[in-house]
Amino acid sequence: MADSLSHAGTSPSVADLLAARPNLKMDGVSGLLMDGVSLSTIAGKVGTPCWVLSANTLRTRMQRLSAAMQQIGSEVSIHYAVKANDHLAVLSLLRQEGAGADIVSGGELTRALKAGIKASDIVFSGVGKTDAELEAALGAGVGQINVESKEELEILSALARKNGKTATITLRVNPDVDARTHAKITTGLAANKFGIAFEEAQALYAHALTLPGLAPVGFSTHIGSQITSAAPYRAAYARMATLIQSARSAGLDVSVMDCGGGLGISYCTETEGQPEALAGAIKAELGHLNLKLAIEPGRWLAGPAGILLSTVILRKEHASGVPFCIIDAAMNDLARPSMYDAWHGIIPLSAHEAAGPVAPAHVVGPVCESGDTFTRDRDLPSLQRGSRVAILDAGAYGAVMSSTYNTRPLAAEVMIDNGTWHIIRERQETEELWRHEIVPSALT
Ligand SMILES: *Cc1c(COP(=O)(O)O)cnc(C)c1O
Numbered sequence: 001m002a003d004s005l006s007h008a009g010t011s012p013s014v015a016d017l018l019a020a021r022p023n024l025k026m027d028g029v030s031g032l033l034m035d036g037v038s039l040s041t042i043a044g045k046v047g048t049p050c051w052v053l054s055a056n057t058l059r060t061r062m063q064r065l066s067a068a069m070q071q072i073g074s075e076v077s078i079h080y081a082v083k084a085n086d087h088l089a090v091l092s093l094l095r096q097e098g099a100g101a102d103i104v105s106g107g108e109l110t111r112a113l114k115a116g117i118k119a120s121d122i123v124f125s126g127v128g129k130t131d132a133e134l135e136a137a138l139g140a141g142v143g144q145i146n147v148e149s150k151e152e153l154e155i156l157s158a159l160a161r162k163n164g165k166t167a168t169i170t171l172r173v174n175p176d177v178d179a180r181t182h183a184k185i186t187t188g189l190a191a192n193k194f195g196i197a198f199e200e201a202q203a204l205y206a207h208a209l210t211l212p213g214l215a216p217v218g219f220s221t222h223i224g225s226q227i228t229s230a231a232p233y234r235a236a237y238a239r240m241a242t243l244i245q246s247a248r249s250a251g252l253d254v255s256v257m258d259c260g261g262g263l264g265i266s267y268c269t270e271t272e273g274q275p276e277a278l279a280g281a282i283k284a285e286l287g288h289l290n291l292k293l294a295i296e297p298g299r300w301l302a303g304p305a306g307i308l309l310s311t312v313i314l315r316k317e318h319a320s321g322v323p324f325c326i327i328d329a330a331m332n333d334l335a336r337p338s339m340y341d342a343w344h345g346i347i348p349l350s351a352h353e354a355a356g357p358v359a360p361a362h363v364v365g366p367v368c369e370s371g372d373t374f375t376r377d378r379d380l381p382s383l384q385r386g387s388r389v390a391i392l393d394a395g396a397y398g399a400v401m402s403s404t405y406n407t408r409p410l411a412a413e414v415m416i417d418n419g420t421w422h423i424i425r426e427r428q429e430t431e432e433l434w435r436h437e438i439v440p441s442a443l444t
Helices: 014-019 039-046 055-070 088-096 106-114 131-140 150-162 198-210 231-249 275-289 299-305 336-340 430-434
Strands: 024-027 031-034 050-054 076-081 100-103 122-124 144-147 167-174 214-220 256-258 292-295 306-316 324-327 346-348 358-364 373-381 388-391 412-417 420-425
Touching: 014 024, 014 346, 031 039, 031 346, 039 050, 039 306, 039 388, 039 412, 050 055, 050 420, 055 076, 055 088, 055 275, 055 292, 055 299, 055 412, 088 106, 100 106, 106 122, 106 131, 122 131, 131 150, 144 150, 144 256, 150 167, 150 198, 150 214, 167 198, 198 214, 198 231, 214 231, 214 292, 231 275, 275 292, 299 306, 336 373, 346 373
Parallel strands: 050 412, 076 100, 076 292, 100 122, 122 144, 144 167, 167 214, 214 256, 256 292, 324 358
Antiparallel strands: 024 031, 050 306, 306 324, 306 388, 346 388, 358 373, 412 420
16 A cells, blocks of 8 residues: 555655655755755754645645636536645635635634635535534534534534524535545545435435425535545546436436545655546536536645654664664654554755665654654665754645644644745644643642
8 A cells, every 4th residue: 555654665765755846856055945945944943843834835736726627617616625734824825716615623614714714615514513513604604514414414404493594505425435545534435434325315315405494405425535546536426426317307406516525645656636637537427417516625735735844853773773763753743654654755854964875764753652653664864863854745634633642732833935934833832731721729
């Protein structure tokens, strides 16, 4: 499997990694640059660990995605999946580029509105929305709620009636196709908790049309994440087209199809998911059905826009001959390697180090878990105490998944835009970690 920690012998070289990432360049003097800005300078001024985001990358990827969707010839709205990277600066930038938001919680609703995204451009997804979250969405006038079960349909109908609102909804259908991705990020199989079984969808849609407080407009689907080929999309959309035609034949109005997210990126040697191929799959299967279409991309937009900077605390030699490079970033910062066995490129910031000979090394964080491992047995340029590295493609499901495990404050975040850089989140102060803790008086 491509998304795996251990790639002994097959790792792309520093040169390969750089060649595939237009926002990164190695300068002989300044070292690794992102959009022309020295990452060593940022690491020196802000400290490490530190996330760095390229505004230009977010912008150009959003523009490419929009252009690809225009080829379909029907209206296609893009709802950015906020969970991938929910920073207000990211949401604001993507809003400027025409994106709405796909949210999965009341917190994300508040964030998206705070970033200036109009409620009507927000889609609310998720398998377990609380009553309070649904009422907040109804109150704000969220554009669409993707309902994931019969139970949720009844709850939402009752809440809408109680609040004197009408909820525009789709039914999220589980098309039972295998996205051929990691088990923890596949969502479109019948065995997953997500969505309504394909076989039950039409009857439930007919039922929804009879419920007060609801305005059912169509269907949605989302089959998983890190999908790098068009085939699973085509299979899912072909199933959805059958459902839409069948519902229409039964006299049910269907005007909307929300095609979900999941487009993958190239972390290691995978071929990046192509927006044009996704658009092709949508057009081929759904383009002739006169639908209002939508997509919900997250990772594809944000992943390649971000890196995590870290410093080698020490290099621990080992009897096996393979050293442990212990860095100051850990699983609490970037959880993907420990959580999904994810592979992330690691590049020294120093041009001299990056050009040196490679040898197998383990790169690990300082957290007290064996799972706190970024890579094992990877051929890497020699890293010494004080060496700085960039961990690549960390813009999606990176900072958002951070925890403060081991009382490690959340890392700082920087955004590079137009040749200058800005701190967009201060490094958390240790005192903030216990600000809400209350020690019973008998213990003080
Ligand atoms: C997570 C999610 C997305 C985005 O997935 P990516 O793989 O980041 O594109 C879109 N829609 C729904 C319903 C999701 O849960």
